[in-house]
Amino acid sequence: MKTVMSNKWAIALYVWPALLLIGCLIYVPLVMTGYYGLMDWNGFAPKRFIGLENYGRLMQDSMFWKSTYHSFLLGIFSTLSLLLYLAVSLVLASRIKGADLFRKIYLIPMLLSSVAIAQLWSKIFDPSNGMINSLLISLGVENPPLWLSDPNIVLFSIFIPIIWQYAGFYIIIYYAALKNVPEEVVEAARIDGASPLQIALRVKLPLISSVFKVTIVLALVGSLKYFDLIYVMTGGGPNHASEVMASYMYGEAFTKYNFGYGSAIGFALLIICLIVTWLIRKLTTSKDDYQY
Amino acid sequence: MSDFAAKKHSGLDGAASRSGRSAGSRLGTGLLYVILGVLAFLQVYPLFWLFLFSLKTNQEVFGASPFALPQDPQWGNYAKAWTQGHINLYFLNSVWYTAAAVFLTIILASFVTFAITRMYWKLNRLVLGLFMIGLMIPLHSTLIPLFSFFKNVGLIDNPLSIILSYTAFNLPLTIMILLGFYQTLPREIEEAAVMDGCSVHRIFFRITLPLTTPVIATTAIINMIYNWNEFVFVNTFINSDRLKTLTVGVNSFVGQYLTDWGAIGATLIISIVPILIAFLVLSNRIVEGMAAGSVKG
C-alpha cells in the first residue's frame, strides 16, 4: 500500500501543474501586493520606497479598523447562518417528498449575477417605494426604517441579501455531503429505532463534520474579503457605515489612487484571514484531520 | 385528504410513518412543508421578478411599485440585448471559457486533493497550506500585478489569460470542498485495489474519481456559476470585442449618465437560461453519482 501510494513521480505529476498555476497567478500578485504595500505609489507615477509607513498608517487608521470590524461582523453572521443552511439540507436529504425540487429552487439566487441581486434588493429596500416599506406603510407604520440610508442599520440590511445569496452555495455542498453518507449506516440506525431527527443529528452530522469544518473556513474567509454586493448596493456608505475591508481597499487603490496604501490594506486582509483560519483550525481540528 | 396521508406516509425517512400517524407528526410535516414552501418562494421569486423587470421601461423600473406588472411589455429590450448588447457574439465565448476553466479546475483540484489526502509524502500539509492561502487574497489587489504578468508573457487579449485566471482563483475553493469529501472516503477500497495490483493512476481514475462524482458535480456547479458571472478579469485582460463575454454585454448598458435597466434585465434573463439548464443537469448527477458510488462501495 505505502509503496504504491507514495510514488514520487505520481505525486509530482498530480501536484505540480496546479502549483505552477497558482504560483504564477496568485503568488506573484501576492508578493507584488506585499511589495507595493511598502511604496508610496498612485499606480503609475514613479514608486517611492517608504518602508512600513503604510502599515504604520494602517494601525492608526480608524476607518480601517471600522471596516475590519464590519467584516468580522459579516463573518460571524455568515458562520451562524451555516446552521440554518445545514438544517435545511438535513431536511432535504432525508427522504422527504419534493426534496429534489426544493434543492434546485434554493440554488437559484446563486445563479444570478451581483448586478441582478443588487437591483432586486434595492427595490426591496427602497425607502418609500420599496417592497418592505410600501407594505409597512400600508400597515400604518409611519416612519418605516430607512434600510440602506440609516447608518445604524445599513450594515445589517446589507447582510440579508448576502446570506440569502449564499444559501444555495452551502446547501448544495451539505446536500452532496449528506448524500455521500453510506445508506447502510442510516439503515442500521433506523432498524435500531432511531427517529429521523436522531438519525440526522447523531448519525449523519458526525459523518459530515469534516465538510462542515471546511465550510466554516470558507464562510469566514469569504466574508472577510467580501466585496461585490456591498460595493454595488451601498458603496460602503452612507459615510462608511457599511464599509468592509475589501471595499475600503478598492476605494483607496482605485478611486483615490493610493495604490500603495490600498496594497497594504490588501496584504493586511490576507494576514487577518491567515490568523483567523489558523485559529479555526486550532479550535476544530481533531487528530485525523488535515491541515487547512 | 387521502392524498395528503399518502404524501405523509412516504415522507421523512419513513420513520415518521412508522412512529404512528399521530396528529402531532402530521402537523409537523405540514409545518415543514409550509416552511420549505415559503423559503422556496423567497428563492424563486427573484427569477420571476427579473423577468418582469426585463420587460419594463426605465421609467417603470423606478416606478411606484416593484411588484407591478409591466404596462406595455417591452419585448424590444430583448432585441436590444441581442443586437446592441452583442449577445450573439459574447455567448459562445462565455460558454467555452466557462467550460474550459471548469474542466481544468476540477481535474487539477482532484489531482491535488487526491495526492494530499490519499498519498504519503512529507510536504503535503505545506502544499495544502499554499493552496489555502490562495483563498485569502482580495481580487482587486491582484489586478495590476496580474495585468503586468500577462503582459510579460504575451497573454493580454488572449482567452488563455481568462481561463487560467479562473482556474487559478477557483482552485483553492475547489480543493477545500473536495477535501471535506475525500476525508470521508473509506480507505478500504484503495487498499483492496492495491492488493489487486492497481497503479496509482488507475486508482485515481477508475476508483476515486467515480466515487467522488457527487462532489465533482457540486464543485462544477459552483465553478460554473462563478465563471459565468465573472467580469473583472475579462474587462481587464481582454481588449478585443470578439473575445469578450456576456457579463461585458450586461455592463455595456450601464452608461456614463443613463443606464438602460430594461435591456440589462433582458441580457440577464438570456444569460441565465444556459446556466440554469446546465445546473439542472449537473444537479441530478449529485444523486446519480451517489447511487453509482454505492454500487461500487
Next chain:
Amino acid sequence: MSKKKALPILLSAALILILILSGCSSSEPTAKGSGTNAAGGGQTVVKFMHLWPEGSSNAQYKIVDNIIKEYESEHPDVKIQTEILGNDQYRDKIKVLASSNELPDVGMTWSDGFLQPYVEGNLFTPLDDVIDANLKDAFIPGVKESYAVDGKTYGMPLELNISYVFYNKEIFEKYNLAVPKTFEEFKTAVKTLNDNGVIPATVGNKEGWPGSFWFMYLADRIGGPTILTDVIDGKTKFDDPAIVQAATEVQNLVDMNAFEKGNSGLSNDEAKGYFMNEQAAMFLTATWELPNYTTSPDVDQAFKDKIGYFKFPLYDGGKGTDINSYVGGPGVGLFVAENSKVKEAAKDFAAFLVKEWGERSVTEAGVIPATKVDTEGKDLNPMYTEILNDLNGASNVTTYFDTQASPNVAELHHDLVSALFGKQITPQDFVKQTQEALDAER
C-alpha cells in the same frame, strides 16, 4: 509498472504545455504593446478607447462610429481600432492600463483632478500644437483650461455639463407655484409642496455628487461665484463662513423635508425615478439629462411636455448676485498617450473627432458639446436652443468642486456630502474635515 503508466500522462501534460506556449507566441503580434505597431499593408493602427457603448449611449456611439468611418475614408492609411467599455469598467481599466504603461493611443479622460496624476506620471502628451492648428478658438471659453496643467493642455474637451433645476410644470401649476427667483421663494415652494404630500426635490446621495450640486450652488450664491475655485487655489479656506452657511442651508432644507426620505442610500438613478414618475417636483441635475426631457424615444411625450427648468435661485444678502453664474463642468475629453508610437496620427484623429463631434452631438445626441455651436437655422428642441443661449450669456461657470479637487479630496467630499444630507455631521465638521484634507495635500 506505475512508472511506465506515468509516461503517457507526462507526455500529454507536456503536450498541453506546448499548446499553451504556442498559444502565447501565436498571440504575440496582436497582443503586443498598445497596438502601436504598423499592421500589414503599411497601415497605421490607432487604438482608441471610449465609454459610449452601443447599448447605453446609442446616439454617442453612432456619432463616433460615423466620424471614425469618415476619418478612415479620408485617411486610407490609418485604421482606428476601438475598444468600448461601460463607464465604471472604463474607469477601472484605464488605471490598470496606466500602471503598466499600456494606455491606448487615444482615450477619454475627465478634467482637473482626474487628469492631474496621469500628467504627473508623464502618461499624457501635450496637445497645444494640434489645438492651435485645428481648433483655435473652437472651444467655449474656459473649458479647455480645465485640462491644462502648468500651462500645457493635455486633453481636448468633448462635453460640457451645466446644472439646472428641472421641475414638473404640471405640479407647480396645480399648487399655484411660480418659478422661485430667490431662495426664500424656493423655501416657500418647498413648504407648499410638502404640505400637499409631494416630494419637493429628489436627490440621490449614495455617491454624494448629486447632493454636492445643492451645496455648490448654495456656496456660489452665498459666497460668490469664485469661492470654490478659490478654495482649490488656496486663496480661500474651506471653513469660510460663507461655506459653513451653505452647508447649514443644506441641512435646513433637509430639516424642511425638501428631499425624499432615505436619500443618502439612493443612487442618482434611483432618485431620478421619483422625478420621472412625477412623485417629486424638482430635480437638480445637469444637462446630460436633457434627452430625457426632449428627444429620447424611450420617454413619454406627455411627461416631456411637463418638464421645464430654472436657474438656481439667488440668496438674499449673498455675494453671488448674478443668476447667470452656473455650476457645471466639462465631462469627458480626449487624451493622446505620451508613449504612443503613432502620436502624430493619434493627435490628428483626436482633433478631427473633437471638431466633428461639436455640431453632431447637439443635433444627433442632444448633449451640449464643449465646442461652440451655431444654432442658427437648425431644427432644435426649444429647450436646447434656450440652454445654448444661456451658455452664451453665462457670467461664470464654476467647475464642479469634486472635479477640481484631487481624487482624495473628491472622495472625501462625496462621503461628507452624503453625511451632511443624512445629518450625521454638522456643517462645522463638514468644512473642518474637508479643510484638513486640503491642508494635507499642500
